[in-house]
Amino acid sequence: MKRNLSRETRMALEPRKQPRQERSSKVVDRILDAALTLTREQGTKTPTTLAIAQRAGLSVGSLYQYFPNKEAILLDLARRWLSSFPEVIARRIEVTPPTNRDEFRQEVRKLFIDTSKIYLENATLMPVIEAISGNADLRPIQDEYDEQIIALYAAWLQHVNPALEDKIASRLGVLMMDVGHACRLVGLKRDRKTYDLIEDDVERMWLALVTPYLNLD
Amino acid sequence: MKRNLSRETRMALEPRKQPRQERSSKVVDRILDAALTLTREQGTKTPTTLAIAQRAGLSVGSLYQYFPNKEAILLDLARRWLSSFPEVIARRIEVTPPTNRDEFRQEVRKLFIDTSKIYLENATLMPVIEAISGNADLRPIQDEYDEQIIALYAAWLQHVNPALEDKIASRLGVLMMDVGHACRLVGLKRDRKTYDLIEDDVERMWLALVTPYLNLD
DNA sequence: AAAGAATGCGACTAATTATTCGCGTTTGTC
DNA sequence: GACAAACGCGAATAATTAGTCGCATTCTTT
Numbered sequence: 267m268k269r270n271l272s273r274e275t276r277m278a279l280e281p282r283k284q285p286r287q288e289r290s291s292k293v294v295d296r297i298l299d300a301a302l303t304l305t306r307e308q309g310t311k312t313p314t315t316l317a318i319a320q321r322a323g324l325s326v327g328s329l330y331q332y333f334p335n336k337e338a339i340l341l342d343l344a345r346r347w348l349s350s351f352p353e354v355i356a357r358r359i360e361v362t363p364p365t366n367r368d369e370f371r372q373e374v375r376k377l378f379i380d381t382s383k384i385y386l387e388n389a390t391l392m393p394v395i396e397a398i399s400g401n402a403d404l405r406p407i408q409d410e411y412d413e414q415i416i417a418l419y420a421a422w423l424q425h426v427n428p429a430l431e432d433k434i435a436s437r438l439g440v441l442m443m444d445v446g447h448a449c450r451l452v453g454l455k456r457d458r459k460t461y462d463l464i465e466d467d468v469e470r471m472w473l474a475l476v477t478p479y480l481n482l483d
Numbered sequence: 484m485k486r487n488l489s490r491e492t493r494m495a496l497e498p499r500k501q502p503r504q505e506r507s508s509k510v511v512d513r514i515l516d517a518a519l520t521l522t523r524e525q526g527t528k529t530p531t532t533l534a535i536a537q538r539a540g541l542s543v544g545s546l547y548q549y550f551p552n553k554e555a556i557l558l559d560l561a562r563r564w565l566s567s568f569p570e571v572i573a574r575r576i577e578v579t580p581p582t583n584r585d586e587f588r589q590e591v592r593k594l595f596i597d598t599s600k601i602y603l604e605n606a607t608l609m610p611v612i613e614a615i616s617g618n619a620d621l622r623p624i625q626d627e628y629d630e631q632i633i634a635l636y637a638a639w640l641q642h643v644n645p646a647l648e649d650k651i652a653s654r655l656g657v658l659m660m661d662v663g664h665a666c667r668l669v670g671l672k673r674d675r676k677t678y679d680l681i682e683d684d685v686e687r688m689w690l691a692l693v694t695p696y697l698n699l700d
Numbered sequence: 701a702a703a704g705a706a707t708g709c710g711a712c713t714a715a716t717t718a719t720t721c722g723c724g725t726t727t728g729t730c
Numbered sequence: 731g732a733c734a735a736a737c738g739c740g741a742a743t744a745a746t747t748a749g750t751c752g753c754a755t756t757c758t759t760t
Contacts, residue, residue: 293707311619315748325709330749400617402528437677441684444665452657460654467658467692474691475684510737532718542739543719553718 294332296322301339306393310400312340337403344398347388348411354380355418359425370480371473373426378469385450386461392454416440427480434479445471511549513539518556523610527617529557554621561615564605565628571597572635576642587697588690590643595686602667603678609671633657644697651696662688 300321304313315336319326333339358377364370385392398404419439424430446468453464517538521530532553536543550556575594581587602609615621636656641647663685670681 309619310617310622314746319710326749327709327751328707331707336748400527400619400622402526402617405527405617437673437680438684440669441666441681444669445662445688448661448665449658452661456654463654464658467655470691470695471662471688474687478687531716544721544739545737547719548737 293322293324293328296324297329297332297339298343302343302390302394305340305343305397306390309393310397312336312397312401337401340394340398340401340404341407343391343394344408347384347391347395348408350384350388351381351411351415352418354384355415355422359418359422363425363428370426374473374476375469377422378465378472381446382450382465385454389454392451396451412443416443419443423476423479429481430479438476438479441475442472445475510539510541510545513541514546514549514556515560519560519607519611522557522560522614523607526610527614529553529614529618554618557611557615557618557621558624560608560611561625564601564608564612565625567601567605568598568628568632569635571601572632572639576635576639580643580645587643591690591693592686594639595682595689598663599667599682599685602671606671609668613668629660633660636660640693640696646698647696655693655696658692659689662692 297318300318301313304317304321313321315326315329318336318339319329322328329336329339333342355377358373358380361373364373395408398408416436416439419442420432420435423435423438424432449464449468449471450461453461456464514535517535518530521534521538530538532543532546535553535556536546546553546556550559572594575590575597578590581590612625615625633653633656636659637649637652640652640655641649666681666685666688667678670678673681
């Protein structure tokens with residue numbers, strides 16, 4: 267039975283039940299591991315329930331003990347990543363805003379380093395993120411997170427320059443996110459040295475993007 | 484019957500036969516129109532053959548008179564877009580290379596304007612492009628085009644600065660393409676005024692990305 | 701060790717959808 | 731206007747896959 271995720275099930279992406287016995291929490295881990303490995307192997311295509319079960323050494327039925335549907339498995343993998351973004355950006359808004367060009371440059375750099383760290387720490391998850399973006403059912407959920415992240419980038423910009431108009435802040439926010447994301451995905455597929463070079467590239471681009479809008483002397 | 488596009492059919496994405504009678508070339512147009520409209524309506528998800536046929540006022544069977552499979556329809560829509568990129572970049576390599584910072588800035592601007600034009604002229608196709616990227620079967624084909632485009636960006640960079648190492652050129656090429664693509668997709672979803680502002684943003688970013696690697700006085 | 705709860709199983713169901721094929725209809729040609 | 735080729739049709743086929751359900755096994759508790 268093909269489900270209509272968009273309707274009822276969207277509400278039900280939470281784990282179906284908590285594992286009560288020790289063996290079963292290991293099972294949950296095995297399911298998540300299998301889903302991750304398969305997604306990495308297959309590139310964009312999301313793995314089938316059967317494939318996940320087999321790779322985890324389980325039967326399909328067991329999947330549904332802990333997850334209400336296939337999407338929930340992938341989403342579980344992505345959630346930590348998706349939610350660490352808002353946290354990190356929010357933390358960069360708490361500090362006192364910069365007052366001159368040099369301090370400002372420093373603030374960009376800090377935000378930049380912090381976000382980069384998220385990508386490096388979650389490098390193995392990237393194929394899942396890409397798969398989610400390419401999946402018609404999961405895309406909307408990621409979009410919700412993206413909205414949040416954009417809003418926070420915009421808030422950060424207005425924190426750095428309180429005079430910045432909302433409209434401009436949100437436009438620059440989107441671009442910061444998308445440019446950062448696109449470039450870092452490229453970077454993570456290359457070797458570490460290239461990743462670092464791309465990081466420098468992104469930093470220059472961010473600065474070029476944002477500087478004209480921060481009328482600092 | 485679900486087909487295995489990746490194997491045999493990949494070779495057979497060409498139209499199955501040329502329309503011989505007048506009515507039928509109109510049919511081909513109707514099919515393409517329907518596919519385009521539906522893709523635009525549905526966002527990421529590619530339309531089903533039945534939906535395309537119905538929207539075109541045809542039966543499924545008629546689709547297969549002219550297209551070997553569903554993918555070929557979408558690809559037909561995307562092809563003009565995909566192939567106009569190489570043309571445009573190649574044309575920018577034919578001119579005499581710039582010799583000073585100002586001429587160089589001009590060259591970036593020209594490449595930039597030309598590529599922007601492709602996006603504006605094909606704005607209605609963008610949902611198809613996005614759908615193709617999200618489709619496991621079609622992605623590889625787009626990737627081939629992307630390779631080509633990246634190589635041309637790299638060639639352009641080396642045309643502008645012949646001393647530029649291959650490795651650096653190809654890295655910057657990828658980033659130019661991806662940054663341009665990501666930002667312009669955002670731009671086309673906004674109003675024209677915002678699109679133009681984003682264009683300025685992209686130009687600044689391109690310049691910031693590329694300038695350090697072009698040791699001009 | 702026995703009961704009952706939790707977990708695991710996998711054949712089965714059912715939805716979805718790409719593609720085919722034989723037949724009826726339209727069109728172009730002489 | 732007759733003949734053949736081209737076109738159009740849509741029911742039927744077949745592949746794929748998400749999710750269920752009743753039974754089997756394992757664990758926990760007393």
